[in-house]
Amino acid sequence: MTRRHKTPLPVSRRSFLAGTGAVAAGVTFMPRSGLSAEEAKLNFYNWDTYIGPDTLSDFREATGIDVTMDLFADNDELFAKLKEGNPGYDVIVPTNDYVERMITAGMLEPLDHDKIPNMDNIEKSFLDANFDPGRKYSLPYMWGTIGIGYRKSEVDGVPDSWKWVYQSDKYAGRLSLLSEVTTVIGIAAKYLGYSLNTTDPKEIKEAEELLIAQKPYIKVFAEDNGQDLLASGEVALCQEWNGDILQVMAEDDDISYVVPKEGALLWQDCLCIPKDAPHPDNAHKFINFINDPAVNADIADFIQYATPNAAAKAMMSDDYTKNPAIFPPDAVLEKCEPAVYLGEKATRLYDEAWTRIQAA
Incomplete structure (x- = not known):
């Protein structure tokens, strides 16, 4: 059975709808x-x-x-x-x-x-x-993945490297990163050539220093709303969950999403x-x-x-x-890493680094 593709919604996907529709056909549930x-x-x-x-x-x-x-x-x-x-x-x-x-x-x-x-x-x-x-x-x-959402008309090419948001002043004040500690620091480590799940204090420190150096150019560490900042034009690039970017892409052809060449979080x-x-x-x-x-x-x-x-x-x-932003090809997935629980000792290292990043 082929499911039809939905037509665009009359209101924004970003608005939660307290729907009252009937149960979908074929739904099965316990009595x-x-x-x-x-x-x-x-x-x-x-x-x-x-x-x-x-x-x-x-x-x-x-x-x-x-x-x-x-x-x-x-x-x-x-x-x-x-x-x-x-x-x-x-x-x-x-x-x-x-x-x-x-x-x-x-x-x-x-x-x-x-x-x-x-x-x-x-x-x-x-x-x-x-x-x-x-x-x-x-x-x-x-x-899914975490990658870079971007406004095509405002950036010079496809931002296919984490360098665009982690080590560049080109879009100063027009960048947002996520606010989740291990995600932001872990992806910084991956950009530097380390594991996203590193527990090495030296590598975590290097990622911290990268973020502190970049912080003057970052507009905000966004709490799950980077896609809204992108949609409203407040940022030109944002680190975000792929589906959040796809939701605003459905309403704006100028928005796109890419998994950087260094790989990302799966x-x-x-x-x-x-x-x-x-x-x-x-x-x-x-x-x-x-x-x-x-x-x-x-x-x-x-x-x-x-x-x-x-x-x-x-x-x-x-x-x-068949949408590669939803189901990435194997070549992309091979470069991605799933996050693992690092233990309380390493988690403290990340939290301490994050405190210094926020205070910088």
């Missing part, structure tokens, strides 16, 4: 009788613009469960929010290295795979992970249930719903990230499945 005596509520902690416009209302229609969604800007904020105890969230969306960090810290509940039959739709290669062997604590949600966001979730049965039901092919395809098409759900991908158009 209400399978739920324990939980109140019909779910508290979801998610990235901004990282869900379909009707997903939450469709879930409510299908199950009777109301979803409250709060937003975080980056993994550091998510981790800090839950570090001292779960304030009441049922489902969270950490990135792979933070999944491992949270597992190590005892912050996640094991998943009951029997309650998530739709995990059979997930591509087999995603059903195991070094950061979570056997997928005991997480299931993949979306995956990431995977996951659905997890935090420790002491107040509605664990509803959380399993929500994760199962997200992995229904029709639901997952609608989400992926809207947010423009790569789905690990093989059944959903099979429903989608070539505009999505």
Whole structure:
């Protein structure tokens, strides 16, 4: 079955839409009788613009469960929010290295795979992970890269190197980097020829010094809104998640995205249930719903990230499945690295370097 490509939305993709549409055709979900005596509520902690416009209302229609969604800007904020105890969230969306960090810290509940039959739709290669062997604590949600979004009319060529944002004054005051500590410093290390996951104090220091030297030319370390700064014309280049740039590319032909030649971060966001979730049965039901092919395809098409759900991908158009900014060619992926949890000692080195960068 070939899924039709959606026509442009009448409002910005960057606006979250509290949709009230009917459940998509073909949606399968566990019967209400399978739920324990939980109140019909779910508290979801998610990235901004990282869900379909009707997903939450469709879930409510299908199950009777109301979803409250709060937003975080980056993994550091998510981790800090839950570090001292779960304030009441049922489902969270950490990135792979933070999944491992949270597992190590005892912050996640094991998943009951029997309650998530739709995990059979997930591509087999995603059903195991070094950061979570056997997928005991997480299931993949979306995956992708971090690269450079840019406005074609305002830059001289394609910014195919991290040098454009890490070691150049050409676009002074017109650059933004992300605000996540290990991502920004790790990519600086990769640009310098080291591993993105370096734990070597000398290499971390060299990356720190690079960023301090570049800081006068950086407009802002953006909290998950570099794409908005690019769309509004406040910056000409930004370090961002690929799907965020693709969302604004859909509205502006002057915007494009590139993975620099040095390689980049290859990431995977996951659905997890935090420790002491107040509605664990509803959380399993929500994760199962997200992995229904029709639901997952609608989400992926809207947010423009790569789905690990093989059944959903099979429903989608070539505009999505053959887009190299969503599914990069192997030659690009070979240069990319997934982030890994570096341990608390190395994490402190990164945090201390970040404090000095921010103070410079």
